[in-house]
Amino acid sequence: MNIPTLRRPVSGRRLIIGLPWLWLGLFFLLPFLFVLKLSLSESVLAQPPYLGLIREFQDGMLVLAINLGNYQLLLDDSLYLKALLSSLQIAAISTLLTLLLGYPMAYAIARSPRHWRLPLMMLIILPFWTSFLIRVYAWIGILKNNGLINQVLMGLGLIDSPLEILHTPVAVYIGIVYSYLPFMVLPLYATLVRLDVTLLEAAADLGCRPWKQFLRITLPLSMPGVLAGAMLVFIPVMGEFVIPDLLGGPETLMLGKLMWTEFFSNKDWPLASALAAVLLVVLIIPFMLLRHYEQRSQEPAA
Amino acid sequence: MNRRSVLLLTVLLFGYAFLYGPILSLIVYSFNESRLVTVWGGFSTKWYGELLHNEQILGAAWLSIKIAAINACAAVVLGTLAALALVRYRRFRGRASLEVLVTAPMVLPDVIIGLSLLLLFVSMEALIGWPAGRGQSTITLAHITCSMAYVTVVVRSRLAHMDQSLEEAALDLGARPLTVFFAITLPIIAPALAAGWLLAFTLSMDDLVLASFVSGPGSTTLPMVVYSSVRLGVSPQINALASLIVVLVSSAVAIAGVLLYRQEKRQA
Numbered sequence: 001m002n003i004p005t006l007r008r009p010v011s012g013r014r015l016i017i018g019l020p021w022l023w024l025g026l027f028f029l030l031p032f033l034f035v036l037k038l039s040l041s042e043s044v045l046a047q048p049p050y051l052g053l054i055r056e057f058q059d060g061m062l063v064l065a066i067n068l069g070n071y072q073l074l075l076d077d078s079l080y081l082k083a084l085l086s087s088l089q090i091a092a093i094s095t096l097l098t099l100l101l102g103y104p105m106a107y108a109i110a111r112s113p114r115h116w117r118l119p120l121m122m123l124i125i126l127p128f129w130t131s132f133l134i135r136v137y138a139w140i141g142i143l144k145n146n147g148l149i150n151q152v153l154m155g156l157g158l159i160d161s162p163l164e165i166l167h168t169p170v171a172v173y174i175g176i177v178y179s180y181l182p183f184m185v186l187p188l189y190a191t192l193v194r195l196d197v198t199l200l201e202a203a204a205d206l207g208c209r210p211w212k213q214f215l216r217i218t219l220p221l222s223m224p225g226v227l228a229g230a231m232l233v234f235i236p237v238m239g240e241f242v243i244p245d246l247l248g249g250p251e252t253l254m255l256g257k258l259m260w261t262e263f264f265s266n267k268d269w270p271l272a273s274a275l276a277a278v279l280l281v282v283l284i285i286p287f288m289l290l291r292h293y294e295q296r297s298q299e300p301a302a
Numbered sequence: 303m304n305r306r307s308v309l310l311l312t313v314l315l316f317g318y319a320f321l322y323g324p325i326l327s328l329i330v331y332s333f334n335e336s337r338l339v340t341v342w343g344g345f346s347t348k349w350y351g352e353l354l355h356n357e358q359i360l361g362a363a364w365l366s367i368k369i370a371a372i373n374a375c376a377a378v379v380l381g382t383l384a385a386l387a388l389v390r391y392r393r394f395r396g397r398a399s400l401e402v403l404v405t406a407p408m409v410l411p412d413v414i415i416g417l418s419l420l421l422l423f424v425s426m427e428a429l430i431g432w433p434a435g436r437g438q439s440t441i442t443l444a445h446i447t448c449s450m451a452y453v454t455v456v457v458r459s460r461l462a463h464m465d466q467s468l469e470e471a472a473l474d475l476g477a478r479p480l481t482v483f484f485a486i487t488l489p490i491i492a493p494a495l496a497a498g499w500l501l502a503f504t505l506s507m508d509d510l511v512l513a514s515f516v517s518g519p520g521s522t523t524l525p526m527v528v529y530s531s532v533r534l535g536v537s538p539q540i541n542a543l544a545s546l547i548v549v550l551v552s553s554a555v556a557i558a559g560v561l562l563y564r565q566e567k568r569q570a
Binding site: 138238290 | 321501541555
């Protein structure tokens with residue numbers, strides 16, 4: 001079967017593989033080394049605001065100066081540990097909430113008549129194409145004290161004074177579930193629509209109740225989709241900046257927001273790099289889980 | 303209808319209301335006469351008029367469109383090459399790393415990618431003098447890196463599902479590989495390329511975090527302008543701008559979707 005491949009000139013193959021590899025190697029992989037390097041250097045008031053690792057001193061001697069102070073600071077100041085824990089907590093809870101809303105939606109679409117499925121999925125994906133920033137912004141108008149929700153609730157006489165929702169953790173969770181829902185529904189739908197319905201019919205014939213069928217057959221078989229969707233939400237949310245910044249309050253601690261502050265407000269590039277390095281290490285395991293699922297789903301005849 | 307279908311239908315309706323409600327409210331309030339965005343003061347299109355005279359927003363929009371267009375073209379080329387490599391060549395050195403390299407930019411937080419790219423650009427400028435300063439070109443490079451991964455996903459699934467015997471037949475009849483690619487492969491995967499282009503374009507138009515890290519003085523993109531005015535509070539002009547973007551993007555995507563849907567129906 002490799003006759004067509006043999007006829008292709010070797011140079012074409014090299015170009016097809018080499019060009020994207022080189023681009024991503026240069027603009028994606030290599031930059032991480034600079035993050036690592038900078039996280040080991042010292043912050044100074046200059047342009048650029050850090051000292052090089054290899055410094056030439058007056059007598060012409062080259063000195064390698066590695067500074068672990070940034071990491072030491074991350075350990076010493078409890079703010080950073082708190083931010084890490086709070087990011088993990090917010091990411092985990094919002095992943096769960098997204099799953100709770102996304103699973104029934106994906107299930108309903110996968111069980112709908114065949115010609116409905118594509119339009120229904122397109123309706124799920126469409127908001128993802130329209131601006132993320134704008135969709136988060138829309139929630140400010142809805143959640144704020146004189147916003148839509150409070151006006152409706154007060155108009156109906158259900159509450160007397162406006163509910164404080166904006167700038168609370170609740171607003172952050174709403175924003176995350178809203179923005180990341182398509183990422184959850186997509187892989188869930190992909191596994192649920194491929195699910196062999198004859199298994200359910202067999203179970204029903206043998207007297208298995210619908211609820212039990214779901215728990216014993218559908219749910220276990222859709223676990224790869226659950227895992228992929230969960231990681232597609234969890235990983236980016238860990239470093240989310242826009243949502244906690246616009247919808248959260250000052251007490252909403254998240255690593256992405258902290259990194260932004262260290263970088264843009266405090267101009268401490270080395271500390272921001274150390275934070276980025278820590279975040280990257282934390283995300284390695286979830287990322288490997290995601291890769292594991294994707295490899296399995298790309299195997300033929302799944 | 304049994305109880306289960308009613309329950310599922312309710313969940314779906316709630317889900318779609320949750321997805322589209324906020325966008326609809328945004329559009330409705332963009333026609334609000336009152337400056338207090340959430341207090342209805344009558345129908346008016348004055349905010350759209352003011353938008354057209356806002357030099358800052360118009361300039362930023364033009365910069366964003368330029369970046370997004372260049373980015374989309376480059377991302378389609380690179381993303382298609384990556385998809386071809388992953389689908390057509392089963393085994394090659396660096397396959398595993400290429401797989402990781404095309405997945406990671408989609409999921410890793412933008413703050414990490416933005417910071418690391420900035421550090422790369424600063425170091426490269428110090429070493430080889432390129433890119434000189436930061437602005438349109440560095441933002442474009444950053445956007446290409448992230449959006450080519452999305453293009454790869456879209457093109458890859460199309461390539462994996464296409465009938466390869468057509469290419470083999472052409473090769474057997476003596477067509478050169480490059481001719482086969484342009485005469486047969488490209489027309490078949492064209493809808494995926496169009497979808498990928500559109501996706502890359504909208505991702506770039508939408509990006510705040512990467513652009514904030516790698517932009518320089520004088521190059522402010524549209525999301526950066528939106529973000530800084532949103533930080534100051536809700537404004538009807540931003541509502542008008544947001545509605546324009548939503549309507550433009552949705553109609554483009556809807557048209558592309560209908561075209562794709564029709565083609566798939568024809569092939570099925």
